[in-house]
Amino acid sequence: MHIQHPLMSTRRSSPFNVAATKQILRHQEKNEETKSVLIRKPFTYHTPSPGSGFPHNTLSVVVPSPSQRQILELASANFIPAPSPIGLSETFYPTDAYEKRAVKGAYPTVRKVKRAEISFEVGTVGPLLTSKPDITAQLRQTLQRKLGKIRGPKVTFAPGDEHLLARFAANFEFVNEYKIRQGVTPVPEEFNAGCTCVGFCDPARCLCLSKEEETNDSMVPYKRAEDDARLLVLTPEFLKRKAMIYECSSRCGCDERCWNRVVQSGRTVRLEIFNTGNRGFGLRSPDRIRAGQFIDCYLGEAITKEVADIREDIATSQNGHSYLFSLDFLITEEDSKYVVDGHKFGGPTRFMNHSCNPNCRMFPVSRNHADDYLYDLAFFALKDVPPMTELTFDYNPAWEEVNKVDPNAVQCLCGESSCRGQLWPNQRKAKGMR
């Protein structure tokens, strides 16, 4: 086939045209049977050639007709499909050409620019560019927001110590109840019996209260404070006891104003977190606290003993503060199941330090009397505490006198004349705070 000016054409008509060829090929591609038909009975091809009336100044394409043999060859030829766009195909990715161009363009010639004619305008500078962002102020705000989530009277941090506290704020969340983690299963409330009292509980008959072993008398934990009838405090007898406090619950007949609901009613004193200087942060209150007054509960993640052991090893290896509190009051250390970890999630009491002569003590308080493993770790003042006095408790109340201080134990810095010199016997394997 060739393209030529109609005036130069040697033939006046052609039995073959391009469209017909395409049609044959398409048929072949689709249907083998059609192909055999085409071979046996070739078409009569016709190309309209410019006749005598054809305008001489127009161009036309003349396709010479193929021979009979060519027609048969074309008809029986295997159709070769166009190559599919394969990634490495030179057709689609002419790498050579690119490489050549890349070599040439490796050092592009510099375009000449008259710099003086290019205007350079600086817009108004934003506050972030004019002054360094105050990260501490932002962290302080975060801490304020987090402190604001704590239920009850205000919890603040001492003015001046905010910059120290701000750093920890990014990595800590205050909580108002235990965060129950995997493997910790609270006993359903339905297993709790409750008392049959109506309105206010009768101290003599309330079934929630435990009984004295010898006399079978009810052990009444709370009484009204001498100087404030609205305030309920632990009785002096109970302050000396090491017994679980059984408070009333939703399963009881009494209502929510019942006197036997002190801990569940929440904190009544304000608290302040401050820098002790030698023992990290500590806790105190701007309010006067009466002997026997409830302060707050120790909160955090309720985790299994196995998880706690792993976390403890990490804390020990990093020489960090410990925030693990075993829930083993009613059972032996070996049989205990759960531990409260106040490291990442906790309440203000996770800042309470140890003292060998403490002014507070932890009392276990149960609401679901059917659950020996999950209960509240409630702090009460052992004596009257003047405002701004550091609140402390004994991390190891079952301490047995030792002859000499273990050099591997965490050194106690309580500063009391009766100081034992160490927080825990050997490392942290003690009952209670560990």
Ligand SMILES: C[S@@+](CC[C@H](N)C(=O)[O-])C[C@H]1O[C@@H](n2cnc3c(N)ncnc32)[C@H](O)[C@@H]1O
């Ligand atoms: C529950 S935290 C108390 C809050 C802690 N001070 C803080 O800054 O987060 C317990 C840790 O405080 C430190 N601590 C508490 N009482 C201490 C004392 N009397 N002497 C030395 N360190 C004490 C120990 O590092 C202990 O592991």
Ligand SMILES: [Zn+2]
């Ligand atoms: Zn009752």
Ligand SMILES: [Zn+2]
């Ligand atoms: Zn009750």
Ligand SMILES: [Zn+2]
């Ligand atoms: Zn001490």
